[in-house]
Amino acid sequence: MTSAPWNTLGPLTVDNALPAVLCEELLRHFEHSTQRPRSYQGVVDEALRKCEYVEVPEHLAALVTAAVTPHIDTFFGVESYPVPGQPTLIYRYGVGAGFVTHHDEVTAVELERAATNGQPVIGGDLTTVLFLSGPDEYDGGALYFEQPPLDLRPAKGALVAFPATRDFMHGVRPITAGARYTFLSRRFVKSSVLSAA
């Protein structure tokens, strides 16, 4: 039971949220797809974010949704659902910068640049990250939060979820060896005041 508002809770971490076979299928999809450099605020700059992405087909995204929704709804005390029509992405971070500290709110400049740069814009109330790599597969690369300070290098198949707001500043520490794969989607909270803002 929780009485705190959902947008003050998190990050939630759940080990073994995704079965190993689904992690493998998502990784196979990544390897067989066209990989593109991912932007930050609509600009590709490897000093701020060194990352490639592919989009996930609907049938695979639906399997992830089914696996994670009960964990997320129970923890945040809400009903949530993937943002309709919005792509979900797989990210690969090789050796390099990781991803600088940021929040997950969509900004006006990102939207403006998306009109011409071909980059997907993914916005919503909650961010959902699934780890498709275990900590033995890369060095560095922690998903970190600033306040309170927290560094996460969870097991393969783990879920991390948190409000996509400016209160949850986070980033990915530089990767110093190996490669780190994550699945990224955003969700709306039903009847959320924030989702209408």
Ligand SMILES: O=C(O)CCC(=O)C(=O)O
């Ligand atoms: O890949 C990750 O661990 C986090 C990525 C992230 O923060 C984002 O896409 O906004």
Ligand SMILES: [Fe+2]
């Ligand atoms: Fe983020």
